[in-house]
Amino acid sequence: MMGFDSQDMTALLLTxxxxxxxxxxxxxxxxxxxxxxxxxxxxxxxxxxxxxTLPLILPPTVLGFYLLLAMGPEGPxxxxxxxxxxxxxxxxxxxLVIGSLFYSLPFVVQPIQNAMESMGxxxxxxxxxxxxxxxxxxxxxxxxxxRTGFITAAVLGFAHxxxxxxxxxxxxxxxxxxxxxxxxxxxEHVEALDYPRAHRLAALMLALSFITMLLLHGLxxxxxxxxxxxx
Amino acid sequence: MAFPGDKFxxxxxxxxxxxxxxxxxxxxxxxxxxxxxxxxGLQRARxxxxxxxxxxxxxxxxxxxxxxxxxxxxxxxxxxxxxxxAGNLRYAQRRAxxxxxxxxxxxxxxxxxxxMSHRPDQLSGGERQRVxxxxxxxxxxxxxxxxxxxxxxxxxxxxxxxxxxxxxxxASNIPILYVSHSVDEVCRLADTLLMLENGNVSHxxxxxxxxxxQVIARPGSADVSAVLRARVNRIDEQWQLAxxxxxxxxxxxxxxxxxxxxxxxxxxxxxDVSISLSAHxxxxxxxxxxxxITAISDEAVGAMQVLTLQLGSERLLARLTRRSxxxxxxxVGMSVFAQIKSVAIIR
Numbered sequence: 001m002m003g004f005d006s007q008d009m010t011a012l013l014l015t016x017x018x019x020x021x022x023x024x025x026x027x028x029x030x031x032x033x034x035x036x037x038x039x040x041x042x043x044x045x046x047x048x049x050x051x052x053t054l055p056l057i058l059p060p061t062v063l064g065f066y067l068l069l070a071m072g073p074e075g076p077x078x079x080x081x082x083x084x085x086x087x088x089x090x091x092x093x094x095x096l097v098i099g100s101l102f103y104s105l106p107f108v109v110q111p112i113q114n115a116m117e118s119m120g121x122x123x124x125x126x127x128x129x130x131x132x133x134x135x136x137x138x139x140x141x142x143x144x145x146x147r148t149g150f151i152t153a154a155v156l157g158f159a160h161x162x163x164x165x166x167x168x169x170x171x172x173x174x175x176x177x178x179x180x181x182x183x184x185x186x187x188e189h190v191e192a193l194d195y196p197r198a199h200r201l202a203a204l205m206l207a208l209s210f211i212t213m214l215l216l217h218g219l220x221x222x223x224x225x226x227x228x229x230x231x
Numbered sequence: 232m233a234f235p236g237d238k239f240x241x242x243x244x245x246x247x248x249x250x251x252x253x254x255x256x257x258x259x260x261x262x263x264x265x266x267x268x269x270x271x272g273l274q275r276a277r278x279x280x281x282x283x284x285x286x287x288x289x290x291x292x293x294x295x296x297x298x299x300x301x302x303x304x305x306x307x308x309x310x311x312x313x314x315x316x317a318g319n320l321r322y323a324q325r326r327a328x329x330x331x332x333x334x335x336x337x338x339x340x341x342x343x344x345x346x347m348s349h350r351p352d353q354l355s356g357g358e359r360q361r362v363x364x365x366x367x368x369x370x371x372x373x374x375x376x377x378x379x380x381x382x383x384x385x386x387x388x389x390x391x392x393x394x395x396x397x398x399x400x401x402a403s404n405i406p407i408l409y410v411s412h413s414v415d416e417v418c419r420l421a422d423t424l425l426m427l428e429n430g431n432v433s434h435x436x437x438x439x440x441x442x443x444x445q446v447i448a449r450p451g452s453a454d455v456s457a458v459l460r461a462r463v464n465r466i467d468e469q470w471q472l473a474x475x476x477x478x479x480x481x482x483x484x485x486x487x488x489x490x491x492x493x494x495x496x497x498x499x500x501x502x503d504v505s506i507s508l509s510a511h512x513x514x515x516x517x518x519x520x521x522x523x524i525t526a527i528s529d530e531a532v533g534a535m536q537v538l539t540l541q542l543g544s545e546r547l548l549a550r551l552t553r554r555s556x557x558x559x560x561x562x563v564g565m566s567v568f569a570q571i572k573s574v575a576i577i578r
């Protein structure tokens with residue numbers, strides 16, 4: 001396909017798989033987290049929010065370094081995985097998923113949190129006075145009213161995981177079919193001075209990213225014009 | 232219902248009749264909304280709350296809002312923006328109690344048939360509030376809580392929606408708690424009045440009684456008025472007038488479509504009542520009734536004072552200048568004639 005060899009294809013499929021798994025997991029994790037952040041008055045709110053958003057500014061290699069230590073035999077995650085009989089998570093796909101969860105967390109939590117904050121308390125209270133229990137309220141009020149937030153979160157989480165490099169390099173290394181994602185493969189090609197193959201991968205990622213952003217902005221402006229039309 | 236609470240400095244303990252419209256009345260910041268939200272279970276305060284025999288809150292037990300057989304009409308538009316009018320109504324219908332009224336019945340009552348397919352943002356403020364009231368009724372509540380449902384509306388929209396509320400209050404057999412700071416709405420809708428001041432119950436009793444004691448209107452304001460109940464006794468087709476009789480006299484008022492024999496609620500503002508010492512017939516004023524002065528307000532506000540007049544078992548208020556009172560030599564116990572310039576049928 002388009003001149004990609006099997007190794008590039010493997011890297012592409014692995015990258016898509018990683019992004020998909022991470023996005024689904026992050027949506028599940030971020031929903032309660034965003035809810036708590038948008039509603040809590042606890043003093044813990046600020047430190048937790050800071051921790052979650054830390055990957056926005058932290059060099060990915062720093063995050064990767066600490067995760068590598070944590071997953072090592074001396075680290076807490078490594079200890080746990082050894083005890084559970086999974087073995088070390090470093091340099092494995094699972095390890096990559098864990099790393100990406102931390103790395104992309106803020107990109108998923110923030111859009112959901114913003115949507116929940118702008119929804120406010122009132123629709124929830126109204127639903128409660130109409131006999132809707134908590135689970136009922138989640139599906140009939142929160143999900144539809146925060147739909148745009150959830151879609152934005154999914155797209156951003158997916159796209160951001162696609163482009164991951166530093167964390168992968170630190171904790172995943174470069175194992176074809178296991179941890180060798182697109183960005184690492186691209187780096188490999190450049191290192192080997194194989195510019196034509198690097199070009200193809202870079203162009204592919206550029207196109208993927210552009211399409212993602214196009215979809216996202218299309219969604220937003222679509223929403224805006226729909227509002228004007230009264231839908 | 233008993234409710235002693237102390238959060239937000241709210242300290243209220245009372246029981247309410249279960250078959251009537253009770254207005255929770257008071258200036259803004261007096262805790263009206265907080266009280267209503269605590270009753271709904273939307274907010275928690277320390278205390279006890281019983282509805283009939285059912286315990287809604289006691290000690291650590293607190294029944295969550297969605298388990299309480301209430302309905303709540305919020306101050307501002309609270310329709311779900313992602314659902315149409317029909318969708319909003321169906322949301323309630325799907326979760327309704329068995330005794331809930333039929334959709335068609337409620338849609339008729341609030342005149343919503345033409346709006347069913349509209350989105351909330353296509354409706355006017357008054358229409359939105361009508362839909363919200365309909366949605367509240369459709370859940371089949373055993374207690375209807377309304378938090379200033381008209382306060383976000385201008386006078387025209389208020390006038391448009393008040394008749395619906397009146398029909399609702401008269402027709403429904405569910406108790407209604409109605410939060411308001413408008414004397415006008417209270418006069419028209421309430422039977423019982425609970426007055427809050429700084430989180431404390433300052434007065435509690437029948438609306439007519441409290442109105443008469445002038446506790447709900449600022450002394451000297453145009454809101455000072457009396458409310459009395461009268462029955463349509465006679466209809467004069469020639470002059471388009473109806474005679475409304477009460478224990479102590481009868482009043483001629485403009486006849487609209489009140490049925491013969493029906494009971495009406497009349498509001499007579501103190502500023503529309505003047506006093507004369509004799510019943511002379513050379514005046515344009517239609518209603519001149521003999522009565523006796525039972526009280527003269529002592530806290531004179533500026534130039535005005537308010538007289539309480541007894542007519543049979545009913546009472547009226549008259550707002551006069553102090554000069555007139557002095558000039559006519561009016562004192563408590565005197566028999567005089569009340570000239571009533573205007574009477575409003577409010578129900």
